[in-house]
Amino acid sequence: MAKSEKNELMDKLYSLCKRRGFIFQSSEIYGGITSCWDYGPLGVELKRHVKDLWWQENVTGREEVVGMDASILMHPKVWEASGHVENFHDPLIDCKKCKARFREDKALHYFKCEKCDFQFRVNGGFIEVKDEFRTYFKDDLYAQEPTFYQKSDCPKCGTAGSIFLEKIACPTCGSTELSPARQFNLMFKTHFGPSEDTASEVYLRPETAQGIFVNFDNVVNTTRLKLPFGIGQIGKAFRNEITTGNFIFRSREFEQMELEYFVKPEESQKWHEYWVEQRFQWYQKLGIKRENLRLRAHAKEELAHYARACTDVEYKFAFGWSELEGIADRQTFDLDQHIKASGKKMSYFETETNTHIVPAVVESSAGVDRSILTVLSDAYWEDTEHDRTVLKLNPKLAPIKVAILPLVNKDGMPEIASAIFSDVKKQMAAFYDQTGSIGRRYRRQDEAGTPFGVTVDSQTLEDGTVTLRDRDTLEQVRIPKDNIVKVLRDKLAL
Ligand SMILES: [Zn+2]
Ligand SMILES: [Zn+2]
Numbered sequence: 001m002a003k004s005e006k007n008e009l010m011d012k013l014y015s016l017c018k019r020r021g022f023i024f025q026s027s028e029i030y031g032g033i034t035s036c037w038d039y040g041p042l043g044v045e046l047k048r049h050v051k052d053l054w055w056q057e058n059v060t061g062r063e064e065v066v067g068m069d070a071s072i073l074m075h076p077k078v079w080e081a082s083g084h085v086e087n088f089h090d091p092l093i094d095c096k097k098c099k100a101r102f103r104e105d106k107a108l109h110y111f112k113c114e115k116c117d118f119q120f121r122v123n124g125g126f127i128e129v130k131d132e133f134r135t136y137f138k139d140d141l142y143a144q145e146p147t148f149y150q151k152s153d154c155p156k157c158g159t160a161g162s163i164f165l166e167k168i169a170c171p172t173c174g175s176t177e178l179s180p181a182r183q184f185n186l187m188f189k190t191h192f193g194p195s196e197d198t199a200s201e202v203y204l205r206p207e208t209a210q211g212i213f214v215n216f217d218n219v220v221n222t223t224r225l226k227l228p229f230g231i232g233q234i235g236k237a238f239r240n241e242i243t244t245g246n247f248i249f250r251s252r253e254f255e256q257m258e259l260e261y262f263v264k265p266e267e268s269q270k271w272h273e274y275w276v277e278q279r280f281q282w283y284q285k286l287g288i289k290r291e292n293l294r295l296r297a298h299a300k301e302e303l304a305h306y307a308r309a310c311t312d313v314e315y316k317f318a319f320g321w322s323e324l325e326g327i328a329d330r331q332t333f334d335l336d337q338h339i340k341a342s343g344k345k346m347s348y349f350e351t352e353t354n355t356h357i358v359p360a361v362v363e364s365s366a367g368v369d370r371s372i373l374t375v376l377s378d379a380y381w382e383d384t385e386h387d388r389t390v391l392k393l394n395p396k397l398a399p400i401k402v403a404i405l406p407l408v409n410k411d412g413m414p415e416i417a418s419a420i421f422s423d424v425k426k427q428m429a430a431f432y433d434q435t436g437s438i439g440r441r442y443r444r445q446d447e448a449g450t451p452f453g454v455t456v457d458s459q460t461l462e463d464g465t466v467t468l469r470d471r472d473t474l475e476q477v478r479i480p481k482d483n484i485v486k487v488l489r490d491k492l493a494l
Contacts, residue, residue, distance in 0.1 A: 009318040013380055014247055016389065020448050022046065022376070023248060035244030035251040037369070042448055045399035045429065047255075050286070050371050051234050053396065054257045057282055058232050058364075065230035065259070066223055070211025072236060073192065073202050078210050081341035082334070084187060088206060090242050091181035095170035103242045104181045107168040109146035114164060118156040122146040124171060125320060186239045188252075204238035209363060211235075212260045213334045217346050227348060227359055228271060230261040234368070246319050248369040255368035262348070262359040265332060268308060271362045272329040276311045279327055279364050283313060286371070287394030288378045292316040296323075306333035313366075315374045324374060325366035332358045379449060388442075391449030392472055395492045400450040401428045402488055405441050407457040409434050417456040420466070420481055424454075427485050428492070446471055452491070454484055 017023040022043035026036035039047050059067045079085050091104040109122040118136065120129040129137050136155035151161045169176045188204040205211070212219075212231045219231055234257045244250050263271045276295060283293055298310040310328040314321045335358050339346050347356040379391040395401065404421040406413035414434050421432040431450065433441050438455065445453055453469040460466050465478040468487065479487050 007318075009377075009380075010247055012389075013318075013376055016380070016391075016447055017043070017376065020444075035241070036253055037248050037251060042399040043372075046375070046393075046397055047368060047372060049397045049399075050375065051255075051257065051368060053286065054282070054366070054371075055232070055234065057285070058230070058257075058259050062230070064225060064228065065232055065261075066219065066225070067232045068212065068215060068219065069233060069235060070208065070215065072205050072238075073190075074205060074210065074214070076202055077341060078214060078338075079187065079203055079206075081337045082210050082213075083337070084203075084206055085185070088186050089183035090186055092184045092242060093168075093181050094179040095173060095175055096177040096179065097175035098170060098173040100170055100172040101242075102171055104168075105146055106171055106243055107146075107178070108171055108174065109149070109168050110166040111146075111149050111163050112166045113154040113157060113159065114162045115154060115159040116157040118154055119166075122149065184242065186241065188238045188240050206239050207237050207365070208233045208235045208256045208258050209260060209334070209365065212258070213338055213361075214342075216262075216335060216338075217344065220348060227350070228261060228263040228267070230259050232257075232259045234258075246317070246322075246373075248373050249317070249319075249322065251369060257366045257368055257371075259364045260334075261362045261364070263362060264357070265360040268329045268331060268360040268362060272309055272311075272327065275362050275364050276327045279325055279366070280313055283315075283324065283371075283374070286375060286397065288315070288374060292378060294321065296321075304328075304330075306331055315370075315377070317373070317377055324370050325364060327362070327364045329360070329362050331360045334361060335359070383446075386474065388446050390446040390471060393449035393451070395451040398449045398451050399429060400431045400445070400448055401492055402452040402454055402484075403431045403433060403441070403445040403450050405432075405438060405453060405455050406434050407438055407455055411458065412461065413456045413458075416460060416481075417454075420454065420456070420484060424485055424488075428488065442469065452488060454481075456481075 020042055021040035024038045024040055025032040026038050027033045055067065059065050092101055093104055093107060094101050106124060110119070112119045118133060120127055120133065120137070127137055133156065149163055150165050152163045153160050154162045167176055168178065170178060187206050189201050190204060191200045192202045193200050212233055235255065236253060237256050238253050241250055241252055244252060261271060261275060280293065280295055284290055292315055294314050296312045296314050303310055308329040308331055310326055312323045313325045315324050335346055339358065348359050350357050375393065375397060376391065379393045381390045381392050383390050402424060404417050404424065406417040418432060421430055424430045442453060451471045455467045455469065457467065460481065464481055466481045466484065467476045468479050469476045
C-alpha cells in the first residue's frame with residue numbers, strides 16, 4: 001500500500017468512530033487536545049468488553065491469579081527505585097534551521113550501500129525509495145525503527161551488512177544542521193498538596209506495574225498464594241510522549257492491562273514461553289485474524305539490562321506492523337530494586353526448602369486502547385457488493401447485540417417492536433430504531449458492528465414471527481418473536 005492509502009484507511013476508521021459514537025477527540029469544542037480521546041456510547045461498551053474478557057481470561061478464570069487496583073499517584077521514591085526517573089527518556093533533536101523539535105527516530109534517515117549505489121530514506125516510519133530501486137522493496141515499505149537498517153544486507157547487491165546510515169535530517173525542513181539528541185523524561189509531573197515546590201512533586205504513573213510490585217508483600221500475606229502466581233491490574237497510565245498519533249495507538253493518557261506473574265527464578269524461561277503463547281492466543285480469541293498478528297522477539301541490544309527476554313505481539317495496522325503488547329522476563333529486578341530502596345524485605349517463603357526467595361517476574365503488558373484499535377481495524381470491512389461498511393466485530397465485543405426495527409412506522413409495527421425491545425433489553429444490549437428507511441437503519445447497525453437485526457413486518461401481525469438478519473452473511477430467517485432471546489443467546493454463545 002502507498003502511504004496515502006494507509007492514511008486513507010485510518011481516516012475512514014476515524015470518521016466511522018466519530019459518526020457512530022465510538023471515539024471522539026477530547027475537548028473538541030475547544031479545538032481538541034492532541035492525542036487524548038474520549039470513548040462515546042458505543043466505544044465505552046467495546047472497551048468494557050475488551051477489559052472484561054482480559055480480566056476473565058487472566059484473573060478470575062485462573063486459580064493462581066488475583067487482581068488489584070492501585071492508586072495513580074504514588075510515592076516519588078517508587079519511580080526512583082523503578083529506574084523511571086533516571087531512564088525513562090526519549091532522545092529529542094532540535095533543528096537549528098527551522099527550530100522544529102522531534103524524536104530521534106522521526107528524523108529523516110538516509111541509508112546507502114557501501115558496495116553499490118543502492119539508497120533509500122526512512123521518513124516518519126515509511127521507507128521511501130527511488131523508482132529504479134522499487135523492486136528491491138516489494139512488500140514491506142514500512143520501517144518501525146530506522147536504526148534497524150544499519151548494517152543490514154543490501155537488497156540490491158546482496159552484500160552482507162553493507163547498509164550504513166549516511167546522514168539524518170530534519171523531517172520538517174530537511175536541514176542536516178541538527179543538535180545532538182538530548183534526553184527528555186516522559187513522566188508527567190504534578191504537585192501534591194498546596195505548595196508548588198520541588199519537594200511536593202509527584203508523577204502520574206507511567207505504568208500500572210509498580211503498583212503491583214510495591215504491594216507484593218500485602219498480597220502474598222493476605223492471599224497465601226504459592227509460586228507460581230500472578231497479580232493482574234487494569235488502569236490508566238500517562239506518558240508525555242513527544243510523538244503521538246495514529247489515532248488511539250499512541251496517546252498521552254492510556255489504559256493498561258498488566259499481569260505480573262511471579263515464578264521461581266530458575267523457571268522464568270519456561271513461564272515466559274508459556275505467557276507469550278497465552279497472550280498470542282488471546283488476541284485470536286478476540287477474533288483478530290491470525291495473518292495480521294505476529295510475534296517479535298527482541299534482539300539482545302534492545303533488551304533492558306535486567307531483562308532476560310522480551311517478545312512483542314504485533315499487529316499489522318494500516319500504518320505498519322506495530323507493538324500491541326510486550327511479554328518480558330524481568331527476572332528479580334523489580335522486587336530487588338524496591339527491597340533495596342525501601343529497606344523492606346518483600347520475599348516469598350518457600351516451605352519445601354525452608355528459605356526466603358525473591359521470585360522472578362514474567363510481565364505481560366497490554367494496551368486497552370491499542371487492543372481496541374486492533375479490534376476496530378481488523379473488523380473494518382467495505383462490502384462493495386452490497387454497498388455498505390461493516391464492523392465485523394466478534395459478537396462478544398459488539399456494543400449492541402441486536403437491533404429491533406419495525407419495517408415501517410405504521411400498522412402497529414412500532415408498538416410490537418418496542419414491546420420486543422423492552423423485553424430483550426433486560427437480557428442483552430439492544431437498540432430500537434424506527435427512524436429512516438429500513439435499508440438505512442440496517443447500514444447504521446452494520447457500521448456499529450451489531451451482529452443481529454430483528455425486524456417486525458406485516459407477517460408478524462399475522463403469525464407472530466419476525467425476521468432475524470445476520471450482519472455478515474445478510475441471511476434472513478423467520479423465527480417466532482417469543483423465541484428471540486433464546487435464539488440470540490445460542491447464536492451469541494452468551
Ligand atoms: Zn528544520
Ligand atoms: Zn549494495
